[in-house]
Amino acid sequence: MACLMESSVPLQSYKEAAEWILAHTDQRPRIAVICGSGLGTLAETLENKTVIPYEDIPHFPSSTVPGHAGRLVFGLLNGKQCVCMQGRFHIYEGYSMSTVAFPVRVFSLLGVDTLIVTNAAGGINSNYSVGDIMFIKDHINMPGFCGQNPLRGPNEDGFGVRFPCMSDAYDQHLRHLAMDCTQELGLQDIVQEGIYCMLGGPSYETIAECNMLKLLGVDAVGMSTVPEVITGRHCRMHILGISLITNMAILSYNSTAHANHQEVLQTSQLRAAALIALLTNLVGKM
Ligand SMILES: O=P(O)(O)O[C@@H]1C[C@H](O)[C@@H](CO)O1
Numbered sequence: 001m002a003c004l005m006e007s008s009v010p011l012q013s014y015k016e017a018a019e020w021i022l023a024h025t026d027q028r029p030r031i032a033v034i035c036g037s038g039l040g041t042l043a044e045t046l047e048n049k050t051v052i053p054y055e056d057i058p059h060f061p062s063s064t065v066p067g068h069a070g071r072l073v074f075g076l077l078n079g080k081q082c083v084c085m086q087g088r089f090h091i092y093e094g095y096s097m098s099t100v101a102f103p104v105r106v107f108s109l110l111g112v113d114t115l116i117v118t119n120a121a122g123g124i125n126s127n128y129s130v131g132d133i134m135f136i137k138d139h140i141n142m143p144g145f146c147g148q149n150p151l152r153g154p155n156e157d158g159f160g161v162r163f164p165c166m167s168d169a170y171d172q173h174l175r176h177l178a179m180d181c182t183q184e185l186g187l188q189d190i191v192q193e194g195i196y197c198m199l200g201g202p203s204y205e206t207i208a209e210c211n212m213l214k215l216l217g218v219d220a221v222g223m224s225t226v227p228e229v230i231t232g233r234h235c236r237m238h239i240l241g242i243s244l245i246t247n248m249a250i251l252s253y254n255s256t257a258h259a260n261h262q263e264v265l266q267t268s269q270l271r272a273a274a275l276i277a278l279l280t281n282l283v284g285k286m
């Protein structure tokens with residue numbers, strides 16, 4: 001009988017990508033950073049860089065979104081070896097959740113055990129302001145309500161268990177360490193801690209959808225992060241999630257504001273220096 005199961009990414013593809021990378025750099029980082037929309041400048045600050053375009057790596061997807069350069073950058077951040085993804089993948093580009101999270105399993109094969117995931121997000125919580133930095137304490141996988149999950153398909157036991165727990169997805173110790181860094185850097189007035197909700201995109205939310213998310217207790221909404229976090233936790237990585245509030249979600253029919261990607265990139269640029277300082281300080285303490 002023909003197999004009716006959807007195919008997920010074959011194990012061999014992760015292995016071939018990892019082997020290729022290991023053959024092209026001597027760097028062996030334990031920390032990976034996924035840079036959100038417009039936040040890739042962090043990678044420019046690494047020392048002793050090895051830059052690998054995604055298209056050179058076997059089986060790696062390509063970045064198609066403005067503000068996502070499409071390169072892996074290996075190097076030293078505050079003396080610690082790191083690998084930065086300058087550009088991530090999204091399901092709205094046409095990728096499956098497992099393809100979006102492909103790099104995370106490759107990182108795991110490289111020896112990465114700590115994943116810092118950043119994103120640009122719309123603020124739902126009315127106490128937030130544009131430019132706030134939100135540490136993610138939990139997420140809602142909205143596409144997951146319709147069966148979209150990066151772990152869908154046969155389980156790869158070599159990476160993790162069939163039914164991984166997600167109640168501890170975001171590492172409390174890392175979050176507290178990051179909070180301490182914001183105090184040291186004088187950023188405490190722009191720091192929040194909250195719940196991130198992933199929607200599929202690429203359209204931004206309607207006013208009714210924003211109000212629904214507010215009722216659900218969501219603090220910030222975006223189109224990413226959740227696939228990488230679920231996949232990272234599946235292979236027991238420690239995870240820190242950071243959302244930059246690049247725009248406020250529109251909750252009132254009286255508003256004349258319109259969500260747009262230019263505003264997202266502008267706010268990212270405005271806060272790039274603060275985020276770089278935060279991550280540099282944090283990585284130094286890890
Ligand atoms: O990759 P992230 O989540 O940072 O980017 C967000 C979601 C969309 O790609 C884009 C919308 O402006 O920003």
Ligand SMILES: Nc1nc2[nH]cnc2c(=O)[nH]1
Binds near residue numbers: 121201205248259
């Ligand atoms: N879904 C969504 N993603 C974003 N990314 C940056 N801002 C937003 C937003 O308002 N909504």
